[in-house]
Amino acid sequence: MALSLTYDFEQKQDVLLVRLTGELDHHEAEQLKNDWQSYLQNGMTKHVVVNLENLYFMDSSGLGVFLGRYKEVKEIGGEMVICSINYDVQRLFELSGLFKIIDAVENEAAALARLGVAL
Amino acid sequence: MSNFMKVEFAAKSENESFARTTVAAFIAQLDPTVEELTEIKTVVSEAVTNAIIHGYEENEKGTVLIECELKDDNISLTIRDFGNGIEDVDEAIQPMYTSKPELERSGMGFTIMENFMDHFEIESIPNHGTTVTLRKKFLNNQSAYN
Incomplete structure (x- = not known):
């Protein structure tokens, strides 16, 4: 059965870059959470950039995953920045108030620059 | 125009995408916008x-029943389970409320349903199940009927 969500992680200095592709729902949330947590615990990560450019669908299960990782990033003294968010996902972020705690910028380069990564 | 469909499936998380894709395919005949x-x-x-999570606590033997009715520009959806039911519906629909914080739930599910639809109603009987009824009028396709 085809996976409805794929993702990759890339380490850029102390920033973990997460790129999500596809659909993020309850079915996909647990695996993403586990994989993401293992990167947060690798000792190299302080900040996180999440690229949502290719996330075509998300429901409140996704909000739970982002909120959970936001708390973990805060615990290690870092920041979480979202980039390339599309209109549909943006609506859910607005509705849930997540933009009050997580900054959104236009693209990956802007997000990395915000967190002090030299490109 | 009027049309109707009913689909019942196992309460497995794999079927979440099946359910939303199936309903989307059925309502495509109303020519909704991408946003709708x-x-x-x-x-x-x-x-x-x-x-799946609350009604059946992930017991995959349960089933979920979806009925969808289209009448002119109006969609009526009911999503029903035959599981645990909700003791306190008023509490459950509060934004950010979750009965399962350990599962990393955002508590936004009912808030999203209320915001995205015109009408939202829950009927729940403890130990018998929960029925959510959702209605919406599509606005974009007036020209097809005028």
């Missing part, structure tokens, strides 16, 4: 996820 289609997919996903 996303709203419907999202609320179906929320209600089915609730049935």
Whole structure:
């Protein structure tokens, strides 16, 4: 059965870059959470950039995953920045108030620059 | 125009995407906007996820029943489970409320349903199940009927 969500992680200095592709729902949330947590615990990560450019669908299960990782990033003294968010996902972020705690910028380069990564 | 469909499936998380995709395919005949289609997919996903996580506590022997009725520009959706039911519906629909914080739930499911639809109603009987009824009028396709 085809996976409805794929993702990759890339380490850029102390920033973990997460790129999500596809659909993020309850079915996909647990695996993403586990994989993401293992990167947060690798000792190299302080900040996180999440690229949502290719996330075509998300429901409140996704909000739970982002909120959970936001708390973990805060615990290690870092920041979480979202980039390339599309209109549909943006609506859910607005509705849930997540933009009050997580900054959104236009693209990956802007997000990395915000967190002090030299490109 | 009027049309109707009914689908019942196992309460497995793999079926969350099946459920929203199926409803989206059925309502495509109303020629919804991309935004309306996303709203419907999202609320179906929320209600089915609730049935699986809360109604059945991930016991995959349960089933979820979706009925969808189209009448002119109006869609009526009911999503029903035969599981635990909700003791206190008023508490459950509060934004950010979750009965399962350990599962990293955002508590936004009912808030999203209320926001994305015109009408939202829950009927729940403890130990018998929960029925969520959602209605919406599509606005974009007036020209097809005028």
